[in-house]
Amino acid sequence: MANLKKTPQINAASMADISFILFIFFLMVTTMGTDYGLIRQLPPMSDVPNEGTEINKRNVFVVSINQHNNLMVRGEYKDISQLREMAKDFFDLRNAGDEYPEKIQEDLPLIGLTTINKTAVVSLQNDRGTSYKTYIQAQNELAGAVHELRDEFCLQKFGKKYDDCTQEQQDVVGKDVFPMAISEAEPKDISKTKK
Amino acid sequence: MAKFRKDTISETPELATTSLPDIIFMLIFFFMVTTSMRKSTVLVLQRMPDATEVKKLENKSLVSYINIGAPRPEQQSLLGTATRIQLNDKFAAVDEIQEFIASEREKRSENDQKLMTTALKIDEEVRMGLVTDVKQTLRRCGALRISYTARKADKIF
Structure with a gap:
């Protein structure tokens, strides 16, 4: 039994240091922050100028921002903090009248017969000198208006918020009832069109 | 009594450090899982605008970044x-974006190409003229899914 030797223990004292070096290396080369952003879909570029498709004025919610970052909403000077309420008012399905978009009755899956906006789009126009910050604020307020309306609609129909709805419910509400209709189309240079 | 006390004189026991490497390894794994490799150093000054309605960018491997802003303060003299x-x-001109998008596309498989997102990381002081030019170029090359990178805020007013 003399040859029953103990295996010599490995000295693990430096193990901690080695793993510390690895740890610091990872801290240096990786980035932590998750990216958040406003996700948008650009329209495809077409060579044909689409002058033929003139949308009725009452269906368009025109927001223009000039080079001094002043806001004009449907022909009136407004502050950016008013934009969300105005956009909500414009898209609201209960509002009828000449200044609101045309309504249409449609039979939608999961919801049934409902009144929806036939076409209602936001046209966000800016000058070349507009600051990006103001533009994003406007985008954010418009998106916020649509999100709030979706939430209200879903609470009324399904009893829960939009984000908690099933994929099918979200598809119907997100595509047919309240689409994110912010036109990123042909950028208009406000200063030029005035000439 | 004195007899007993003599026996109880003790040294402070040594701290067991055998599990320290394991703890650090656990930290490493945590960081490996939650972070992603830094692709390139940002050469421009970036203060992202605040926004409340932001969504998280999923699938970082499908995102290509375009940074726009003034050069960093230490390089501004140059x-x-x-x-x-x-x-x-490196710095580039607007018409180099087309080439950039093409090379980004090549890196991804055909299925992933449709899901590619271009994240526009733009400083809040930038004028919209340049942003519009970039957007028009992106439309021309068919990179239609974009994301305006913003900082998540609870309220902006």
Whole structure:
């Protein structure tokens, strides 16, 4: 039994240091922050100028921002903090009248017969000198208006918020009832069109 | 009594450090899982605008970044303060974006190409003229899914 030797223990004292070096290396080369952003879909570029498709004025919610970052909403000077309420008012399905978009009755899956906006789009126009910050604020307020309306609609129909709805419910509400209709189309240079 | 006390004189026991490497390894794994590799150093100054309605960008491997802003303060004596576009690791002109998008596409499989997102990381002081030019170029090359990178805020007013 003399040859029953103990295996010599490995000295693990430096193990901690080695793993510390690895740890610091990872801290240096990786980035932590998750990216958040406003996700948008650009329209495809077409060579044909689409002058033929003139949308009725009452269906368009025109927001223009000039080079001094002043806001004009449907022909009136407004502050950016008013934009969300105005956009909500414009898209609201209960509002009828000449200044609101045309309504249409449609039979939608999961919801049934409902009144929806036939076409209602936001046209966000800016000058070349507009600051990006103001533009994003406007985008954010418009998106916020649509999100709030979706939430209200879903609470009324399904009893829960939009984000908690099933994929099918979200598809119907997100595509047919309240689409994110912010036109990123042909950028208009406000200063030029005035000439 | 004194007899007993003699026996109880003790040294402070040594701290067991055998599990320290395991703890650090656990930390490493945590960081490996939650973070992603830094692709390139940002050469431009970036203060993202605040927004409340932001969504998280899923699938970072499908995202290509376009940075726009003034050069960093330490480089401003060399490069000036004019707004610049950064693609990968260097400054570029607007018409180089087309090439950049094409090379980004090549890196991904065919299925992933449709899901590619271009994240526009733009400083809040940038004028919209340049942003519009970039957007028009992106439309021309068919990179239609974009994301305006913003900082998540609870309220902006």
